[in-house]
Every structure is written in structure tokens, then in C-alpha cells.
Amino acid sequence: MSESRDDAQTKTRGTLLVVDGHSLAFRAFFALPAENFSTQAGQATNAVWGFATMLSQVLDSEKPDHLAVAFDMKGGTFRNEMLPQYKGTREAAPEDLLTQLPLIQKMLTALGVTYVEKQGYEGDDIIATLAAMGERSGYDTLVLSGDRDAFQLIDERVTVLYPGHHFKDLKHMTPQAVEDKYHVGPAQYPDLAALRGETADNIPGVPGVGDGFAAKWINQYGGLEGIIEHADEIGGKKGESLRENIEQVKLNRKVNALRRDVDLGIGIEDLTFGEVDADALSELFTSLEFGPRTRSKVLKSFNAGKQASDAADKHADDEDTSDDLRIPEAVTIADEAALAAWIDSARDGLGSPADNSDDEPRNRAHCADVMASTCALYAEGSSKPGNPGCSVLMLEVGGKAAVLEAGVIAGVRPALQRFLDGHADRIVVHGYKEQSHILASLGLDLAEPWFDTKLAGYLVQPDYHADSLEQAASHFLQLQLDNADDVAQGQLDLSGDVDPADQRKDLLHMAMVRALADMLAAKIDEREQFRLLQSIELPVSHVLFGMEQVGASVDFMRLTEMRDRFAVDARDAQETAWQFAGSRVNLQSPKQLQAVLFDDMGLKPTKKTKSGSYTTNASALQDLAVRSVGNERANGFLTALLRHRETNKLKQIVQSLIDAVNPDDGRIHTTFEQTVAATGRLSSVDPNLQNIPNRNAEGREIRSAFVPGEGYESLLSSDYSQVELRIMADLSGDDALIEAFRSGADFHKYVASLVYGIPVDDITPDQRTHVKAMSYGLAYGLSTYGLAQQLKISPGEADRLKSQYFATFGKVHEYLESLVAGAREKGYTETMFGRCRYFPGLQSPNRNIRDAAERGALNAPIQGSAADIMKIAMIHASDALAKAKVRSRIILQIHDELVVEIAPGEAEQVTGLVRDAMEHAGDLAVPLDVSTGIGSDWQLAAH
DNA sequence: GAAGAGCCGTT
DNA sequence: GACGTACGGCTCTTCT
Numbered sequence: 029m030s031e032s033r034d035d036a037q038t039k040t041r042g043t044l045l046v047v048d049g050h051s052l053a054f055r056a057f058f059a060l061p062a063e064n065f066s067t068q069a070g071q072a073t074n075a076v077w078g079f080a081t082m083l084s085q086v087l088d089s090e091k092p093d094h095l096a097v098a099f100d101m102k103g104g105t106f107r108n109e110m111l112p113q114y115k116g117t118r119e120a121a122p123e124d125l126l127t128q129l130p131l132i133q134k135m136l137t138a139l140g141v142t143y144v145e146k147q148g149y150e151g152d153d154i155i156a157t158l159a160a161m162g163e164r165s166g167y168d169t170l171v172l173s174g175d176r177d178a179f180q181l182i183d184e185r186v187t188v189l190y191p192g193h194h195f196k197d198l199k200h201m202t203p204q205a206v207e208d209k210y211h212v213g214p215a216q217y218p219d220l221a222a223l224r225g226e227t228a229d230n231i232p233g234v235p236g237v238g239d240g241f242a243a244k245w246i247n248q249y250g251g252l253e254g255i256i257e258h259a260d261e262i263g264g265k266k267g268e269s270l271r272e273n274i275e276q277v278k279l280n281r282k283v284n285a286l287r288r289d290v291d292l293g294i295g296i297e298d299l300t301f302g303e304v305d306a307d308a309l310s311e312l313f314t315s316l317e318f319g320p321r322t323r324s325k326v327l328k329s330f331n332a333g334k335q336a337s338d339a340a341d342k343h344a345d346d347e348d349t350s351d352d353l354r355i356p357e358a359v360t361i362a363d364e365a366a367l368a369a370w371i372d373s374a375r376d377g378l379g380s381p382a383d384n385s386d387d388e389p390r391n392r393a394h395c396a397d398v399m400a401s402t403c404a405l406y407a408e409g410s411s412k413p414g415n416p417g418c419s420v421l422m423l424e425v426g427g428k429a430a431v432l433e434a435g436v437i438a439g440v441r442p443a444l445q446r447f448l449d450g451h452a453d454r455i456v457v458h459g460y461k462e463q464s465h466i467l468a469s470l471g472l473d474l475a476e477p478w479f480d481t482k483l484a485g486y487l488v489q490p491d492y493h494a495d496s497l498e499q500a501a502s503h504f505l506q507l508q509l510d511n512a513d514d515v516a517q518g519q520l521d522l523s524g525d526v527d528p529a530d531q532r533k534d535l536l537h538m539a540m541v542r543a544l545a546d547m548l549a550a551k552i553d554e555r556e557q558f559r560l561l562q563s564i565e566l567p568v569s570h571v572l573f574g575m576e577q578v579g580a581s582v583d584f585m586r587l588t589e590m591r592d593r594f595a596v597d598a599r600d601a602q603e604t605a606w607q608f609a610g611s612r613v614n615l616q617s618p619k620q621l622q623a624v625l626f627d628d629m630g631l632k633p634t635k636k637t638k639s640g641s642y643t644t645n646a647s648a649l650q651d652l653a654v655r656s657v658g659n660e661r662a663n664g665f666l667t668a669l670l671r672h673r674e675t676n677k678l679k680q681i682v683q684s685l686i687d688a689v690n691p692d693d694g695r696i697h698t699t700f701e702q703t704v705a706a707t708g709r710l711s712s713v714d715p716n717l718q719n720i721p722n723r724n725a726e727g728r729e730i731r732s733a734f735v736p737g738e739g740y741e742s743l744l745s746s747d748y749s750q751v752e753l754r755i756m757a758d759l760s761g762d763d764a765l766i767e768a769f770r771s772g773a774d775f776h777k778y779v780a781s782l783v784y785g786i787p788v789d790d791i792t793p794d795q796r797t798h799v800k801a802m803s804y805g806l807a808y809g810l811s812t813y814g815l816a817q818q819l820k821i822s823p824g825e826a827d828r829l830k831s832q833y834f835a836t837f838g839k840v841h842e843y844l845e846s847l848v849a850g851a852r853e854k855g856y857t858e859t860m861f862g863r864c865r866y867f868p869g870l871q872s873p874n875r876n877i878r879d880a881a882e883r884g885a886l887n888a889p890i891q892g893s894a895a896d897i898m899k900i901a902m903i904h905a906s907d908a909l910a911k912a913k914v915r916s917r918i919i920l921q922i923h924d925e926l927v928v929e930i931a932p933g934e935a936e937q938v939t940g941l942v943r944d945a946m947e948h949a950g951d952l953a954v955p956l957d958v959s960t961g962i963g964s965d966w967q968l969a970a971h
Numbered sequence: 972g973a974a975g976a977g978c979c980g981t982t
Numbered sequence: 983g984a985c986g987t988a989c990g991g992c993t994c995t996t997c998t
Contacts (some may be wrong), residue, residue, distance in 0.1 A: 240997070397973070418980080481993060616993055617976055645978060677979065705988055709982085716990045719981035808986035817985080876984075889986045891982090895988095923982050923988090936972095 044162035044299060045092035046155050048173035049099040049143060053079055053132055055174055055191060057125045062855075062868065067317045075128040076135060078314060084329035086189065086198070090170055092236035094162070094299040097136055098154035099129070099145040111814035121873055131316070138312055139330045140303035144293070149290050152177055156286035158299075159186050165296045172198075176221065177284050182214035211243040219252035223270075233280070234273045237266055252281055256548035353505070353539045355532075367440045370423075370430040371447055377426030378403060378454055399549050403476060405455045407539045408435075410467065411462035413576035413689040413697035416469040422538050423447075429538055431901065437470045448474055456545045458482050458497050461569040461576070461702065468577065478565050481544035483565045486703035488551045490865050492906055493704055498879055501540035504547055525632035560692030560862050566701070568899040571906045572700045572710070579695030580717065580735030580919045581929070583965075587686050590730065598672055605668035608661050615672050618644050625652065629662045646670060648874070678727055681720070688715040695737060700921070707888050708863045708895035709923060718922045732811055734927075734966035741913075741932045744971035746942050746960040747925035750775060751894045752807050755860070758952040759889070762835060771956035775802040782836050783829075802833050807845065807890045809883030844886055851885035859892035861900075861951065897950040898924060914938055927966060 055080025065074035079442050087095075113905050136143045144154050146563045151668075155171055159181045162169035171178050172189045181200060182188055188201040199205065207216045223242035225233020234242075245262070249255045255262075256278070259271050270277075283784040304327060313323050363365050378401050403425045409418035421432045425595035437444065448455070452475035457463045458857040459482040460474070469476050477876065484701040485492070485500055494500035552558055613620045621644045625631050634651050642648075649666050687698045721727025722736075736742055753775075755767040768778045773788065780799040781788040798819055805815050816826035834841040850869075851857045856866045865888045869881030905926065906918060915931035926946070928940055946958045961971030 237994095238997075486995050614994080616978090618993095618994080619995075639976070641977090643977085672977080677992085681980070684991080701989090704990095707988060709988060711989050713990065716981085718981090719990070721980060723981085805986065810986045811984090815986090879985085883986065884988095924997065925982090 031548075041092060041104065041166045042168070043090065043092040043170060044096070044167040044442070045086065045090060045093040045170045045172060046158045046297065047083065047086075047095070047097040047164070048151050048155055048171070048175060048178070049097045050582060051174040052082060052172065053125065053129060056082055057122070057128070062124055062866075067315070071316070072124040072128060073131075073316045073318070073923075075125055076131045077318060077322065080135060080326045081322065081755075084326050085700060086172055087329040087331060089198075089693055090189075092170060094167065094296060095141055095301045096158050097301045098151040098158065100460050101135070101144060101145045101147050101149075102149045112655045120867065124868075130714045131312070134311070138303070138305045138308035140305065140328070141301045141330070142299050144292055144294070146292065148291060149287065152288040154288050154292065155288040155866075156181055156288040157292055160288040161296055162186075167296065173392070177218070177286060179214055179217040180284075180286060182206055182217075183702045204764060210685050212241055212246050216246050216251055218281060218284045219246055219255075221284055222252060222277050223255075225280065229334050234266070234277060235271050237269065248821070252277070260377055282829055284939055297321060302331055305970055316730075324415075326908075327494070353543050354427060355535050355539050356427050356542070357422045358431050360434045361430050361440065362436055364440045364443055365441055367430065367432075370428070371443075373424035373428060374403065374423075377401060377428070378451060398454075399477065399546060402454045402545070403451055403462065404475070404538060404542045404545065406458070406475070406534070406541050407463050407466040407470075408430075408534055408537065409466040411459070411465040411581070413465060413699055414692075416465040417467045418469050420534055421467075421470065422534060424542060431534070436469065437472070441471055442850055446880070447470065452476060453478050455787045456481065456541060457542065458500070460566060460925050461700075464570070464573045465577070476570060478562075479545055479549060480561070480705055481541055481548055483569065484548035484552050485544070485563060487557050487565065487863065488552060488555070489550060490706045490863070497537055497540055499543055505540075505543055525730075555864070557862055564861060564896060564899050564903070567903045569702060569900050572702060574906070574917065575919055575921070576697055576699060578917055578919055578929075579690065579693065579697040580742075580927070581695045581735055582685065582689060583733050583735050584686070584694060585690075586688060586735075587682055587735040589680055590733065591682040591686060594675050594682060597675035597681050601668050601672035605665055605672055608665035608668060615669060616676070621669070624665070625662075629665070630658075631656060631662055635885035641800070646673065649673075665825050672724075678721065678730065681727075682730060682733075684715050685730070693737075694862075698920075700731075706865055708859060708892040708899075710895070710921060717920055728970075729966055731778040731945055731967040731970070732965045736929050736965065739931065742930045742935060742962050742964055743966055743969045744916075744928040744930050744935070744942065744960060744962050745911060745925060745966065745971065746939070746946060746958055748898070748946065749896065749957040750803075750892075751924050751956065752890050753955045754845070754952060754956060755805055755893045756807060756840060757954050759860070759893075760837075760839045761953070762837050762839035762843070765840060766953050776803065778801060779836075783832050786950070798829055799833070800831055806833075806840065809886040827886075846883050848882050857885050857889045857892075859889050859896050861893070861896040863892050865889075865892065893950075894924065898946075901946040902926065904949060905942045908941040908945055909938065912937065912941060918942075930962065 053075045060074040060075050060078045062072045064073045065077055078285040082842055085766065141508075144158070145151070146154060152173075152175060155178060159169045159171055163183075163185050167185075169186045170189055171181055171186065174191050176190070178188050178190075182201055182203055184203065187200045190201050193656070203214055206212070206217060210217060210220055212220050219241065221243040223234055223237055223245070235616060244254045246252070249258050255270075256274060259267070259274060261267075262270060268768055269885055305503070306327070308906040309327070328952045339346065359366070359370055361370060382657055403423055405421075405423055407418050407421045409420075410416050418434050418437075420434060421437065423432075424431045432440070434446070455474070456479040457474075457477050458480065460477055460480045462482075464474055482497075482500065485504060487904055492503065493654050494503055548885050552561055568970060586860045602615055605615055609624050611624070613624050618641075622642055625644065626633050626642055631652050634654070635643045637643045647669050653663055653666040654668070655668065685696060690697055690700075696715065698717045698718065699714050701713055704711045709720075721730055725768065734743065750769075753765075757769055764782060765779075767773060776796050776799055777788055777791050780791045780795045783793070783802075784795060798821070802810075802816060803821055805818075810818075812826040812830050813823055815821075815830070816823045819826070821829075851867050852870045855868070855870075856864045858864050865884075867881045867885050867888075869877045870885065872878045872881065902918065902921065909916060909918070914934045916934045916936065917927055917929055920927035926942060928938060928942055939962065943960055947956050950956060959971050961969045964968035
């Protein structure tokens with residue numbers, strides 16, 4: 029990566045690094061969770077911290093001897109005068125970021141780094157000017173920027189460092205790299221950008237023209253000027269599009285040209301760095317509550333500037349840049365004696381708390397004692413519920429890891445199991461449920477561990493989802509994995525015939541679990557979420573593990589029979605649609621449908637999609653069908669199309685179930701994702717068993733394919749009635765609503781009678797439906813417009829319904845308002861059991877983002893509390909079934925419903941146990957109402 | 972082959 | 983001018 033500096037170019041005087049300050053600050057701000065980086069007083073510090081560490085990284089790897097940081101200044105630039113909408117959609121920087129910019133500049137000053145800003149110019153122009161200056165003076169120049177406009181600066185002496193998805197994989201954009209990626213040279217890049225446009229900056233390009241076509245034209249006509257000259261010769265839609273937008277393109281080109289002649293009043297000699305004002309820096313970092321590690325790392329990188337400018341390359345680095353990740357010492361276990369020896373040596377580490385004095389001191393929590401004496405466990409392999417597998421298992425205590433290849437496990441299984449049983453409450457894992465599947469494939473069983481880094485990460489940041497351990501580690505620890513790899517090399521036990529690279533990787537993973545645990549345990553403790561983790565998430569993981577392992581039995585014949593039937597229906601509908609259309613349009617292609625409906629048949633489109641084309645979704649099609657009643661062709665086509673959509677979807681769902689059946693046991697083993705839904709709900713994948721049709725009879729029939737397996741006699745379906753509304757009643761303390769639930773009457777009818785002020789018996793079905801929709805809409809932040817749409821009533825009517833509703837249930841209104849207000853103030857919402865969710869969007873200047881965040885803030889605590897309650901119910905139900913020593917078992921959860929496979933003779937008892945667990949999962953001011961049903965398949969179990 | 976758009980199933 | 987939460991997943995289209 030860094031060879032560019034070493035070869036050739038011996039005549040350069042040195043390297044100048046020019047940094048786009050805003051770009052880097054933005055990136056740092058959005059890459060790091062603000063909630064994890066703020067001072068006691070509430071000042072966000074994520075951008076400052078990120079800026080410092082990211083810049084340190086670049087200094088370490090590029091070793092420049094001159095450095096300058098450019099910033100934009102407030103107020104417009106000459107560009108706004110040319111193009112008023114310039115950067116119009118780009119959201120104004122969040123308040124939390126703006127307050128950090130002065131801190132960043134203060135930090136740069138303390139670090140002895142020059143920063144430059146100038147009224148009326150963008151950072152980009154300053155960068156261009158600085159780069160030109162560096163080049164003139166004979167320096168190699170690096171430009172660190174996430175803005176592609178900087179590509180025009182690239183030449184033999186100027187390289188742009190452009191961040192990829194992860195900041196650490198900076199791309200060195202050289203002339204060749206630009207050529208490879210865009211097929212034009214750097215000098216022509218602005219031409220290409222002008223044609224393509226820049227969505228991020230609200231600069232429209234030529235619709236339909238992307239990088240590819242722009243490059244083709246540029247190469248054909250020599251550049252934008254040539255293209256404009258020959259615009260008439262370019263054929264096709266794209267040519268037409270170009271001609272229509274030519275003025276815009278010319279303007280774009282004017283605007284994206286960077287000025288390289290801004291008068292900055294400084295020279296290259298002013299851009300040395302490394303004269304760190306240690307006192308000022310120390311004071312600043314202390315006030316920002318940065319730890320000593322950050323301090324020393326930053327200090328070292330920036331001090332290097334001084335050394336670099338007088339002394340040449342010294343190889344005194346890279347050693348401790350990865351001190352977050354200590355690769356354990358590996359002991360390969362081949363037999364029981366070796367295992368016993370390791371366990372013996374581990375005893376000290378597990379017994380007495382070790383000294384962890386090099387940790388960041390700021391979160392010295394009580395859990396530190398326990399943390400210091402835990403055993404990390406990591407099993408590598410497949411955790412797929414149907415067929416898990418394992419290649420290697422590792423245990424680590426106090427930096428010493430026992431490595432057990434899968435082949436040796438059978439020989440030491442009893443001793444290993446004894447160890448696991450004896451120390452489960454000290455074990456730390458990443459993904460208890462997944463690890464349990466892998467262990468199960470070895471015949472091992474892991475009782476609830478003390479800590480799970482995957483679950484902990486989820487509680488700390490429910491919006492973030494890492495899909496691998498590596499990703500979680502790099503996200504939460506900002507690791508430099510490459511360095512960690514280097515460190516790993518020297519320290520391994522290379523005995524045995526295992527590929528050392530593989531083992532190194534496993535040890536690295538082991539180290540990640542350990543490092544994540546250290547970091548996240550402190551967070552969880554600080555946020556007082558240990559209870560949530562240990563008495564809800566971890567136990568429910570265990571229940572889910574069992575559910576996934578058992579799977580759901582299906583009637584395979586029934587499924588294939590249904591699939592065939594839906595396939596015939598879909599085919600028939602397609603045939604009919606084709607006849608009306610007069611052509612064989614692909615009914616699954618929205619694009620082709622648009623052509624038929626709106627061009628060919630000339631129907632008047634209703635709504636647009638977000639990308640601007642006309643929607644062909646079901647509700648629009650229904651609208652069109654109603655409006656085209658006299659038009660037999662259109663109406664016939666629409667009806668057949670809707671029918672096709674419906675049946676084809678059902679066919680698809682059934683087929684996906686068929687594909688998911690495990691041939692070994694004829695059952696479907698879904699995976700319940702416990703760390704995906706930001707509200708705290710579970711989700712189900714591979715296949716998704718939480719979206720099996722239920723709304724109409726035809727789809728619901730699919731549920732009849734879910735049956736009790738061999739040795740079982742029926743299925744129990746048990747679900748909560750109106751949990752979310754009950755939670756609202758409880759949390760709001762609204763007496764009228766509470767009474768509505770306590771009365772035990774038909775809830776929606778009862779509420780309707782209160783809202784409309786008429787006796788329960790006089791409530792019409794319509795009134796009940798309207799009130800019911802209103803009730804459910806509340807928790808979703810439903811607008812009156814949306815309510816009107818759903819109920820097909822006028823907005824005025826919906827408005828009246830809403831005000832009457834709130835007049836009746838005043839405290840509900842107050843409560844919902846308070847949720848949003850609280851979230852705005854604290855930055856997050858909280859469920860009944862302390863599950864948090866953050867809403868940075870509440871501060872957004874963008875209305876849509878803010879509105880969405882408000883709806884989220886309204887919904888999250890309610891949906892989340894319901895999820896908490898269901899999880900508790902599952903834990904209790906599962907315990908109760910185990911304690912009663914029955915064979916019946918929970919097999920599915922669909923948010924507010926549990927499906928239980930019932931063993932012969934257990935129906936009555938198990939129904940009682942499950943019902944009881946669900947009814948008593950939470951202590952609310954209203955009863956938790958549960959309804960149950962039993963049947964010989966899932967459909968029949970409905971009630 | 973990946974990425975994005977569009978659509979649609981559940982609660 | 984848009985306009986209900988939370989998800990997973992299929993198909994088509996476009997670009998690499």
C-alpha cells in the first residue's frame with residue numbers, strides 16, 4: 029500500500045499531507061456512536077476523538093513531514109451564487125457535530141498543526157491551493173478527503189487518500205487508480221462528475237447517465253466541450269436526456285472546478301508540525317475525558333512530524349498500536365492430561381481477580397472484579413440450527429488459551445463438560461445461541477454464561493448490527509486488525525499440523541471476544557443494563573436455542589400440493605392478464621407494467637415511487653381498477669394482475685418453506701435473530717416464520733402445513749390480546765383506558781362507546797373498526813392523513829375521530845407527547861425493563877427525518893416493552909415446562925404469539941403453564957389477557 | 972455477482 | 983408535499 033513513497037521519486041523534498049477537515053470530522057461523527065463518546069456534562073466528543081485517531085492513523089502510515097488541515101467557513105461561497113440549490117439536501121451539520129468543530133481546531137493548535145479557513149471559499153478550494161503550493165515546491169502531496177471533487181487535483185505528484193467503507197481502508201487515488209475506476213484521467217474527472225451529477229450535494233446530472241456513459245462520451249469527444257459540440261450526434265434516450273440537461277451540466281462543470289489560487293497568506297514552510305503543546309493538549313483531553321491510551325497514541329503520531337522533518341525513517345512504531353488486542357498464548361490440547369494441566373493453570377486466573385491496571389480508568393466498574401477472572405470461550409464453525417459443525421474450540425483465561433481441535437474433543441468430552449458446568453457463570457462468549465449450536469455439534473452443552481458480547485453490543489447500540497465478530501470488534505474497538513495480525517505472528521505455538529494461519533485467526537477471534545467483553549461490560553454496567561442482559565437476553569437466548577434446534581414440523585406433501593395449486597392459480601391469472609394486455613408482459617417487472625398501464629392503456633397514474641416513477645403497488649392497482657370500471661380491457665388486466673400478485677406471492681412463500689425443510693428430520697429450523705430489530709423484538713430468518721400469511725383464508729391455509737411432529741399430538745397457539753395498548757394504558761395511567769381493559773368487555777366496542785358517547789350496544793361495526801384503527805395507530809404515530817387513507821374516510825372525519833379520542837383519553841395523549849419530549853431531551857427512549865434506543869434524528873433539521881424519529885420515539889418504548897414482556901414469558905414458560913417434566917415444547921414465537929408442540933396427554937396442563945407464564949410476565953395496571961387454542965395444525969390452533 | 976429498486980408477507 | 987412501527991425476502995434491472 030505504501031510503496032508509492034519508496035520507489036522512484038527520490039528527488040522529492042518530502043511529503044505534504046493536506047486534510048479536508050470537514051470531511052474527516054463528518055466521517056468521524058457518523059462512524060462513532062455519540063452516546064459512547066460524551067463527557068459527563070453531555071458534550072459530545074465522538075468527532076474529536078475520531079478525528080484525532082483517524083488522523084493519527086494516516087500520519088503513522090504515510091509519515092508526511094508537512095501537514096495542513098482545511099476547513100469550510102460559515103456563510104455561502106461563490107458557488108451558491110451560481111447554483112442556489114448547491115448542497116441543498118445536504119443536511120445541515122447536526123448540532124452535536126458543530127459544537128465539536130471548535131474543539132477540533134483547538135486540538136490542532138495544541139498539536140502544532142496548521143489549519144486554514146477563508147471566508148467565501150470552501151475547504152476544497154483551500155485544499156486545491158495548498159496542493160498546488162506543495163507541488164510547486166517540489167513536495168509529494170497527499171490529499172485526505174472523502175469528496176470526489178478532489179480527484180481533479182490528482183497527478184504524478186498529488187495522490188488523494190479516499191476513505192472506503194471502513195476508514196482504515198484508504199484508497200490511494202493515483203492517476204492510474206482514477207483511470208481504472210472511471211476510465212478517464214483525473215483532469216477529466218470534473219467533466220464526468222458534471223454529467224453524472226452528485227446526489228449528496230443536490231447537484232442533478234443527466235438522468236440515466238452514470239459514470240459509464242459519461243466516460244464513454246468523454247473518451248469519444250475528448251471532453252465536455254467536445255460532447256457539447258457534438259450533442260446532436262448522440263443518439264438514443266441518453267442523447268436526448270443530455271440535450272435537455274445541457275445547461276445544468278455546464279453549470280455543474282463551473283461549480284465543481286476548484287480554485288487553486290486562493291490567497292491564503294501562508295507558505296509551505298509554515299506547514300511543518302510536531303511542536304506539540306503538551307500542556308494544552310493534556311488540558312483539552314482531560315476536559316474531554318479522553319483516556320491515557322488515546323493521549324499517548326495521538327501524541328506519538330504527531331510528535332513524529334518533528335522527527336520526520338529532521339531525521340529520516342526510524343522503525344520505532346507499530347509495536348503497540350494494537351494494545352487493545354492481546355493475542356493469547358496458545359496451548360494445544362491433545363488429550364485429557366493436557367486439558368487437566370491447562371485447567372489447573374487456569375484456576376488462578378479464575379479464582380483471584382487479576383490486576384488490570386492498564387485499562388482505561390474512566391469506567392472502573394464493580395464488574396471489573398468479575399471481568400478480571402472470567403473465561404472466554406470461542407468455538408469456530410457453523411451455527412446453522414439444522415446442521416451445525418465445529419472445527420476448533422478455544423478457552424482462554426488470563427491470556428492463556430487452550431486450543432482444542434474438533435478431532436480431539438470426543439476424547440476429552442467428559443472433563444471438558446465438567447469444566448463448562450463448573451464455570452458457566454464465569455464464561456464470556458460472543459453469541460451464546462450460536463455458540464451453543466456449535467457446541468451441541470460436539471455433544472457439549474453450555475449453561476447460561478456470565479456475559480455475551482454480541483448481546484451486550486446490541487443493548488449498548490440496538491441500531492447497529494454487526495454481522496460478524498470481526499465487524500463487531502472493529503466497530504466497538506476501532507481496531508487495526510492488520511496490526512493485530514502482525515502481533516499475532518511471533519507468539520504462537522506452532523506444534524501440531526494445524527495451518528498456522530488458521531490458528532492465528534482463531535486466536536485473533538478469541539482475543540476479540542476478550543477485548544469486546546472488557547469494553548462492553550463497562551458500558552453495560554455504566555448503563556445499568558446487567559439485569560436486562562442476565563435475566564432477559566441471556567436466558568431467552570437459551571430458550572431460542574432450544575426452539576431452533578427442535579424446529580417446526582411440517583407436512584411436506586401438504587406443502588407441495590399447495591405450491592402446485594398456487595402455481596396453477598398464478599399461471600391462470602398470468603394467462604388472463606396477457607390476454608387483456610395483448611402481449612406477454614412480465615407481470616413481475618414494475619417497469620414493464622408501467623409501460624403497459626400508463627403508456628399502452630393510457631391510464632392515469634396515481635402515486636409516484638420515491639425514485640419518481642409511477643407506482644404499481646396493490647393499492648394503486650386497486651384504485652386504477654375502480655376508476656377503469658367501464659374500460660373492460662384495463663379492468664380485466666388489473667384484476668388479473670392483482671390476482672397474479674397474490675397467488676404468485678403465496679407460491680413463493682410455500683416454495684421457500686419447502687426449500688427450508690431439513691431432510692434429516694422433516695422439520696424447518698429457522699434462526700431467530702436476537703440482535704437485529706432495534707426495538708427489542710426478535711426476527712426470524714432462513715426461513716422467516718414470522719410472516720406466514722394470516723390475513724385472508726387463502727394465505728392462512730399455509731399454516732395448516734405446520735403440524736405436530738412424530739410423538740406429538742397437537743399444536744397450541746397462545747397469544748396476547750392488545751399487549752401494546754395495555755402497555756399504553758399502564759404507562760400512561762389513563763383511568764378510562766385502564767377501566768376499559770379491566771371491564772373485560774369487547775375492548776374496541778367499549779372504547780368506541782366512550783369516544784362517541786353512545787351505549788355499547790349501539791356501536792356500529794364501522795365505528796368499532798374506526799376506533800380500533802385509531803387505537804393501534806396511536807402507538808405508531810399515525811397521522812390523521814394515514815388514518816383517513818386506511819379507513820377510506822375523509823381527512824376531516826379522521827381529524828374529528830382523533831380529537832374525540834384524545835378528549836376521552838387525555839392521559840394517553842399526554843403520555844405519548846411526553847415520550848417524544850423525553851427522547852428529545854435525553855436522546856433516547858427506554859422500555860419498562862431498561863432497553864434503550866437512541867434517536868439522533870430528533871435533532872435533524874430535515875422534517876422527514878425528524879418526523880420519522882418522532883414516530884420511532886413514540887413506538888419504541890411501547891413495542892419494546894411488549895417485546896420485553898414476551899421474552900420474559902418465554903423464559904418462564906420454558907422453565908415451567910422443564911420443571912413440570914413434560915415433553916411439550918415451545919417451537920415458534922411470532923411477536924405476541926407462542927406456538928407450542930404438545931405431547932400426548934399434556935394439552936391441558938401445558939396450556940395452563942404457558943398461559944400462566946404469559947399472564948404474569950409483567951406487572952401492569954391492567955391484566956395481560958392471553959387467548960389460547962389447540963388444534964391438529966397451526967391453522968386449527970387459531971382461536 | 973452485487974447493489975438497488977419495487978413490491979409484499981407478518982405484527 | 984408526505985403521510986404507521988418493526989422486520990425478511992423475492993424478482994427485476996442495472997452496473998461491475
